[in-house]
Structures are given as structure tokens and as C-alpha cells.
Amino acid sequence: MNAIYTEEQKFDQKIIRLILLGILLAMTILSGVIVLVEKSYVGIISFVVTLSIFILFKLLTLETKITNDTFCFRFLPFQIKFKCITKSEISKIKVTKYYPITDYGGWGIRFGRAGKAYTTSGNFGISITLSTGKNVMIGTRQPEAVEKFLAENGYPITEGT
Secondary structure (H helix, E strand, C coil), X not given: CCCEEEEEEECCCXXXXXXXXXXXXXXXXXXXXHHHHHCCCHHHHHHHHHHHHHHHHHHCEEEEEEECCEEXXXXXXXXXXXXXXXXXXXXXXXXXXXXXXXXXXXXXXXXXXXXXXXXXXXXXXXXEEECCCCXXXXXCCCHHHHHHHHHHCCCCECCCC
16 A cells, blocks of 8 residues: 655645735725726736636645655645645755755745745755756745654655754
């Protein structure tokens, strides 16, 4: 039977929700004022754009699925299909602490000097070095659990930092 590890992460930090709700509320009021005073639909358009951004943040989800022979992940809604890396394509893997802002410029799908990152929050990730030399960082909120799973399933783990 195939062992499986799964993790789902969202942009659900309280500060992000408060900022987005504040912006949505402000844009709702501003849109109403623009429609009433200016008799313009610009307010409605700006409200729809703001609401769309709010909905996008609610939909953003990083899903990780690891089996004993594949490491799969996707960042919804931008990646519908899982991107899978076979164990044989991984030259080394480690669960490590990292600094999202300085290493990758923040959270989300990011590019940094260390490679590509898929993160939603926190500062722990699964650093994967492929046999091609490319690096990928996948954020995790469960560093101990994923490290244990990788070790138990024969992934080429190197020491974390």
C-alpha cells in the first residue's frame, strides 16, 4: 500500500483577512459615493475588481501530496493539475527554515536567487534540489511531520537549517 502525506495551506493569516476586508469595505463605500455623486459606473467597476481580488485570496490554496515515490504540489487557482516530481528526479531534499521576504520576496509563487518557491505563510519549507540542478521550495506548516514522512519513505534527505 502506498503511504501518503497531504497538506493544504491557504492565505488565512488574520492580518491579511483584516486588510482585505478593510479594503473591500472602503471600496464599497467609495464605489457607492462615486455612483451617487458622479453618476458614473467607475465605482461599480472598481468594486468588482476589489471583490475579485478578495475572492482570489480566498481561493489561493497550496496543496502538497507526497507518496513513497512522487512529490506533487499545486497552487490553486493558478495550477489546476498537480506538478509531480518523481523520487528519482530529486537529488536532495530537506525541511528547512527560510526567510520568505529576503529569500524570495514574499509569499505566493515566487522566484528568488535560490530558485522557485510556492508558499502561503510561515518560514518553514521543503527545499528540493532536482537532478537537473534546479531548486524548488514548497512551504509547509508541519515541518516535523513532513520530515518524518520523507525519512520513512526513503527520500534523499539532507540536514535542514
